[in-house]
Amino acid sequence: MHTHASLPDTLYLRIADAMARQIRTGTLSRGERIPSVRNLAHQHGVSQSTVVQAYRTLEDARLIEARPRSGYFVAARPPQLPEPDTSRPPKRSVSVGISAMASKMMSVAHHPDYVSFGAACPDAALFAQDRVRRAVSRATQRHRATLCQYPFGPGDESLRKAIARHALRMGCHVNADDVIVTSSCLESITLCLRSVTKPGDVVALESPTYYGFLEILESLGLRALEIPTHPRTGLSLDALQLALDTQPVKAILAVPTLSNPLGCSMPLAERKRLAQMVARHQVPLIEDVLYNDLCEDDDRRRAVQSFDTGGQVMLCGSFSKTIAPGLRLGWIAAPGRTERLQRMKSATSGSETVMLQRALADLLTQPGIEAGYRQLRGVVAARMDEARALISRHFPKGTRMTSPSGGFILWLELPGEVDTVELFHTCLEEHICIAPGSLFSTNDRFKRCMRLGLGGKWGEAERRALARVGKLAAELMATSP
Template sequence: MHAHADTLYLKIADAMARQIRTGTLPRGERIPSVRNLASQHGVSQSTVVQAYRTLEDARLIEARPRSGYFVAARPPQLPEPDTSRPPRRSVSVGISAMAAKMASLAHHPDYVSFGAACPEASLFAQERVRRAVSRATQRHRGTLCQYPFGPGDESLRRAIARHVLRMGCHIDTDDIVVTSSCLESISLCLRTVTKPGDVVALESPTYYGFLDILENLGLRALEIPTHPRTGLSLDALQLALDTHPIKALLAVPTLSNPIGASMPVPERKRLVQMLARHKVPMIEDVLYNDLCEDDDRRRAVQSFDTAGQVMLCGSFSKTIAPGLRLGWIAAPAWTERLQRLKAATSGSETVMLQRALADLLTQPGIEAGYRQLRGVVAARVDEARGLISRHFPKGTRVTAPAGGFILWLELPGDIDTIALFEACLDEHICIAPGSLFSATDRFRHCMRLGLGGKWGDAERRALARVGKLAEALKA
């Protein structure tokens, strides 16, 4: 198939998927015939058939014999969790060994894992990645016997500079530092702008990996109330800036982990102004931006920053190739300090892998690949929400993120998700208890579901079983 045709059918499928998810095309409504849609878009009927097959695979439409195609029934609306209410004080951080347990079970063949936020290999163009690594090995094999130096291979830094243009960011190639992962990027940024004992503001709940970094750096966490749809409460952040000696803000404005919130664009602009007034740097994690269905909310907060307050961190482990394990930082005001710290901490990354990633980032069709990935994971999330509505205790609240493969659940009553975690392990199912995602132990009745792993009948049965086990724990 030619790349142009490949792009066309995905564009048609993506546009129709958006109409269905936003309710423009209501459930049960008949959609145009293959012939009519082909005529409407000026494409071949085979292109429309491929688009409709994609939508069928995503369970967004269904074919009815002798009647045509219809929008499939959608899962019932579920209430979303409330805005978080963390205590108004900073706390030292201590993280449970449960995180290590979850990571060890993420790919265990005897377990169904919803614990880790790791996408499985089948979600990616594995052959394309293999060919890129093979080409890099052949063309640059001499680099394997050379010690790498510097802030990163120039071809990769150029590719990243082009990539962040999609987020509205204009970064000079020389201001990009290549790292081993997004987490290393964040750790380096925190080490650059804080010292032990300093206060760092975060979303609440927040990713447990961030809390782990803060704990290891001797930093104090100040959790800010966060809405499950729109993200960080800027009013609460303003109060915190006025009353606490905050040295940095660490946040994920697009598809935050674990609740999948995405901050509206006007709030992003307001956030930049607040930080500039208080001269507080922000470490912005854009790891999930390419998974967001909303074009506007893929735009980084950094794109509105005129004072140089925002440090941009990312990687491609959720969208292109998890196994390459390469991250990056773009923080022009701190480039020299970051380069020195990176060199002193872990040195430079393997040139061959950097060249392979640069190859992948500059290939045609990368946007089509993002669209396809967004469609596949959106279908999983929709299906999982339907299973939750049928099998989890009445009163369960669930997020409805605009992309990504993570759901955050707030269970009713006194259901303790640590007890649920243990009950699930007994049945070889792994979940992520909510208390992992805060330094304050305020989310014991919540849990995160990672839907990036395998997804089939075994996983559907396992998710239904988690609901039944939760029901059994109700007080």
């Protein structure tokens, strides 16, 4: 992510972001002429050079194109494949056991000899690496004594204050004293689950869901109750209501913004309804906000916790997808539950390295962070458009595909009876890694599906590999009964 501190840079990114949103939502149609540099500069009250920068950004994202002596036009958009149907998971909770398959996939997902679409991890090139290094260097120089001291407590005060300010962007008014710094978002979720459940309890969650959540449930001896989930609007609250009325649900684990693997984002009214639902039933909701800053829609970055009036929503996040994956720091904001969570944290993993916390606090409070988020969203969106176009051309006819409003994950459903576990092994033979759909559920309902993580390296090798996955899928379809 490249952040920009100066006002002109902020202006050009704001203009580019607003126009990109109009293009992606269809307000500006493909082939439509857009305002000239002079007219748009006059419209926004900015210099023509600022508009030129905005248009260059949109050209780089392949959203507009310049035509000699004619001006700028909206570029052709990739064809849209139909999206998958709402999931239909089993109606009863089940025990979990997927660790072996997940370990196999992750063992190659980060291997340098493989082209990987298996992991949902962003490439280092997407981030301002020099800025991160300078922040770590400053923290090392100013707080080097902390490297020889045991860290104690809920986290460094400067970072907890920065996280509390960050939560305001999601509509949440969090006191810094209610923030606990953790080693990752997954540790945050694990601690929250441990604080409100015991082995054998039922946890409701999206279907399909992130396999890491299933691994946590498995390790804690919890039962998973998968709730039908729409690929655009997320968790079915009607189905969740039925589950709360008929089954002993002790906690809900959800990703309302850009869920993994579907990339769905819950509408604002549904977020408010979900907060009211958990308050009425007195069932804690563990809300993962890891991807919120990657969402293109402002309303859908707002957290469910912002509507919480009864202290039932526990907010979990990190900055590993937007600022610096290598710092490996997460956080919890759960007013009313802080003391218990902190005791559990202290008893298991202790506190995090103060130097890294100070470096992250430095990064979060630098000017231009909003501009950096916008630029990151733009770069990733252009890549996703390109990937969707490749999939439309090279994957079997009848393939269904999600179209998330941000992020770098796509969920595909293949036609016919192709088992993506078999496709996974076939791809491995050609040093390509995908994530088979069976990883994301407690049953085989998604065996024709796969998740593609497109946040890693992206170049000609990756484009060829993505097209090759489509061809291998077609070959498997031709030989399946």
